[in-house]
Amino acid sequence: MRADAKKNYSHLLSVARDVVSEHGTDASMRDIARRAGVGLATLLRHFPTREALFEALLRMNLEALTQKAGELETSHPPDEALVSWFREGVAFVQRYSGVVALMASAHADPDSALYATCVAVHSAGARLLLRAQAEGTARADMVGDDLFALMSALAWLVGQPSFAPRAEHLFHVIASAILSNRSSNAAPPTTHSSIPEP
Template sequence: MAMSTARTPDRPMRADARRNYERLVGEARTSFAEHGTDASLEDIARQAEVGIGTLYRHFPNRHALMNAVFQEALASLLARSHELAEAEQPCRALVEWLGAIVTHAGEYRGLAQALMSASGDTTSALAQCNVPLRQAGARLLARAQASGSVRADVSIDDLLQLTNAIALAAEQTPSDPGLADRLLMLTLQGLKSGAAAPGPRGD
């Protein structure tokens, strides 16, 4: 996942610019859901009844537009992390939250791959989505580790990459709707403090 704003002006938008912005985000959300995150930006602009130049004035690239589209989902994921912060079983709470990310990523074909590709690019607007997600996940992970239920060598960055990989695997195997849940259960087993840490390659 990633998600902060696509491009924040130094001053408030004019009413017409705000309408164009909102139309573009709405049409992008529909197009990404129907056609995947590689949907044509020209088609999105046309459906929003604006020129492609207007789209690029608001969103300098595809990742900036994706970032804007996923703000609502980001808010939901962050709210869920707060709800799970007091769960009785911190390890299961962490995995449940990771599962919510998988579910969100599954709503848009290509999102998981885009998030994985953007994770190492600090200049990407989409990578900025990962900042609040990483912070929220790190809090859940730290609580689970403090309880002794999760291994100390687990990092939130690895978990988010693993979560995106699970979402991508599920996307590419639509004939197996239970795949993501099974992979998440394997993740749960691997996170537990009694699980053996992986040895050097070849062991």
């Protein structure tokens, strides 16, 4: 890809990220093109379908989530790494309305363009969970799929206006349930970010 084409591609993805954050997977291709200051034909040249655009956008974010797991694995104790990554995952799922269904179907479909990326991010989360379990700081009856189910459920819940004010409390409740040997009053390991407001 030429330098100018790569710059245009990155610009379109950046604008698409903003629009999809606002409107979820119902975001309009025409609206994305307008916000990016290009014609619809230019957008379609880079991304022939809405699905192609969402796949590129989600792939970029999922790869970042996988990379984050690797960084936490080498720089934090197992329980802190798991909770920090769980928080990142909840924030990602909450940011893009409708992403849960896309990820769930892609994870089970080897023909999906997102399959390899979804498998990689699932594996990264499962690895963090196993590391904490080996140390005895995460409950032993969980598997990676449970982690993603809780992540998706929590992201959906705190995206509802009636529960949004309790987002941080709900995060701590779920994080404390994932970790073992902690009373319900004990806070999970401290992390440096909070769940974004919808």
